[in-house]
Amino acid sequence: MLLNTPVKESKDISLEGAVQINHSSFFVYKDNNGKTFLKTGRDEKIHKSLVQKMIDLNPHIARLLKRYHIKPLIDTKTLRELTNGHMNDTCNIAIGVYSMLPVEIQSKLNKTILKEASMLHDLGKVLIPSKILNKPAKLNVKERKIMNIHSTLGYELLKTQNLSDDTLTLIRYHHQNLKHTGYPVLPKDNTFADLGVQIISIADKYSALREARVYRRRLTRTEALLILYREVREGKIMPSVYNALFKYAEMNDID
Numbered sequence: 001m002l003l004n005t006p007v008k009e010s011k012d013i014s015l016e017g018a019v020q021i022n023h024s025s026f027f028v029y030k031d032n033n034g035k036t037f038l039k040t041g042r043d044e045k046i047h048k049s050l051v052q053k054m055i056d057l058n059p060h061i062a063r064l065l066k067r068y069h070i071k072p073l074i075d076t077k078t079l080r081e082l083t084n085g086h087m088n089d090t091c092n093i094a095i096g097v098y099s100m101l102p103v104e105i106q107s108k109l110n111k112t113i114l115k116e117a118s119m120l121h122d123l124g125k126v127l128i129p130s131k132i133l134n135k136p137a138k139l140n141v142k143e144r145k146i147m148n149i150h151s152t153l154g155y156e157l158l159k160t161q162n163l164s165d166d167t168l169t170l171i172r173y174h175h176q177n178l179k180h181t182g183y184p185v186l187p188k189d190n191t192f193a194d195l196g197v198q199i200i201s202i203a204d205k206y207s208a209l210r211e212a213r214v215y216r217r218r219l220t221r222t223e224a225l226l227i228l229y230r231e232v233r234e235g236k237i238m239p240s241v242y243n244a245l246f247k248y249a250e251m252n253d254i255d
C-alpha cells in the first residue's frame with residue numbers, strides 16, 4: 001500500500017493516497033469514522049484531484065508538458081476507462097504469465113512489484129490529449145512522439161507516491177524490449193530488470209490486441225499470439241515469457 005498525505009475532499013471522505021491491492025482499485029479513502037476503504041470507478045472528482053496533486057508535487061511534469069505543447073488537462077474519462085479496463089486487464093494477464101513461468105524464473109521477480117507496476121503502468125495516459133489517445137487512425141510522427149511520453153509521465157506522476165524504485169522502473173520502461181529499441185531510451189548504465197518489463201510488456205500488448213479499436217476489430221487469441229510470436233523471432237521477447245503467456249491464454253482466455 002502506498003499512502004500519501006491525506007487530502008480533505010469533502011466532509012464525509014478524505015483521500016489518503018494511491019494503492020493497488022486488488023484488481024480493481026488504486027485509490028484509498030478514509031471516512032469520518034476513520035475507516036479506510038477502497039473505491040473504484042465513478043468518483044471522477046476525487047480521482048482527478050489525486051492526479052492533480054501528483055502533478056503539483058513534481059514540477060518536472062509541467063516542464064515536460066510544456067516541452068510537448070500539452071495542456072495540463074486530466075482526462076477523467078480516460079482515467080476511469082484505464083483503471084477499470086486496460087490496466088486491470090494487463091495486471092491480470094501479467095500475474096497469469098508470472099504464474100506460468102518456471103519456478104526458477106519466478107524467483108527472480110517480486111510478484112507484488114509486478115502487480116503494482118502493471119496496475120499503474122499507463123497512468124500517464126491521463127495527460128495525453130484525448131484526440132491523440134483516441135484517434136481512429138494511425139498516429140503521425142508528432143502525435144506518436146507525444147503518445148510515447150505517457151510512460152515517462154506515468155513515472156513522474158507516481159514517483160512522489162512512495163512506490164519502490166523497482167515498481168517505478170517497470171512503469172517507466174514498460175515499452176522497452178530485450179533489444180532495447182523501445183522507449184524511453186535507456187540510460188547507458190541501465191540496470192533495469194528485463195524480466196519484469198518483459199512480463200508487463202507482453203501482458204500490455206496481449207490485452208491491447210484482444211480489445212477492439214476504432215480502426216480494427218478485436219483479434220482472436222490465436223491471431224494475438226501469432227503477432228507476439230513475431231517479436232520472439234525478432235529477439236524482442238524472451239521465449240520463456242512468451243511460452244508462459246501461451247499457456248496462460250490457452251487455459252484462461254476463450255476466443
Ligand SMILES: [Fe+2]
Nearest residue numbers: 121122151174
Ligand atoms: Fe503504455
Ligand SMILES: [Fe+2]
Nearest residue numbers: 086121122204
Ligand atoms: Fe498499456
